[in-house]
Amino acid sequence: MEIKIINKSEHPLPQYETAHAAGMDLRASITEKIVLKPLQRLLVPTGLFIELPIGYEAQIRPRSGLAYKHGISIVNAPGTIDADYRGELKVLLVNLSDTDFSINNGDRIAQMVIAKHETVSWKAVEELNETARGEGGYGHTGKE
Numbered sequence: 160m161e162i163k164i165i166n167k168s169e170h171p172l173p174q175y176e177t178a179h180a181a182g183m184d185l186r187a188s189i190t191e192k193i194v195l196k197p198l199q200r201l202l203v204p205t206g207l208f209i210e211l212p213i214g215y216e217a218q219i220r221p222r223s224g225l226a227y228k229h230g231i232s233i234v235n236a237p238g239t240i241d242a243d244y245r246g247e248l249k250v251l252l253v254n255l256s257d258t259d260f261s262i263n264n265g266d267r268i269a270q271m272v273i274a275k276h277e278t279v280s281w282k283a284v285e286e287l288n289e290t291a292r293g294e295g296g297y298g299h300t301g302k303e
């Protein structure tokens with residue numbers, strides 16, 4: 160499937176790094192190096208603008224390598240890009256480590272997965288059907 164994209168960054172378009180990858184890495188499009196202090200969060204621009212088909216969303220997710228090695232995550236993970244959004248794709252990074260983390264122009268800071276979603280309407284009722292689980296949750300299974 161082709162998706163329209165405007166690339167105002169100086170970097171190549173996001174691409175799948177391996178043949179069957181789900182995500183494409185997103186690069187920071189910034190004029191100067193950013194230093195993210197411990198627990199600081201920052202909206203990082205990508206220079207990318209997309210036109211998703213109706214019924215699709217894009218999810219902006221952390222990269223596990225950055226998370227594991229440097230404690231870099233995404234505050235609103237997974238970030239949701241709506242099909243009708245025409246603004247710049249941005250990544251809300253957070254530094255969960257106890258040391259500063261530097262981001263340079265072009266660094267791969269996150270990954271984006273394009274996914275289908277349903278659009279539903281509600282049917283308001285008085286009762287829901289019965290199940291074995293019922294209202295149990297939050298770790299209730301496996302207890303006597």
Ligand SMILES: O=c1ccn([C@H]2C[C@H](O)[C@@H](COP(=O)(O)OP(=O)(O)OP(=O)(O)O)O2)c(=O)[nH]1
Binds near residue numbers: 239240241247
């Ligand atoms: O990580 C993200 C999350 C969102 N967006 C853009 C695309 C999305 O369609 C729009 C709105 O996002 P969301 O609905 O999550 O934010 P909101 O706080 O509910 O804002 P709004 O009232 O504009 O919907 O912001 C990004 O660029 N990056």
Ligand SMILES: [Mg+2]
């Ligand atoms: Mg919203």
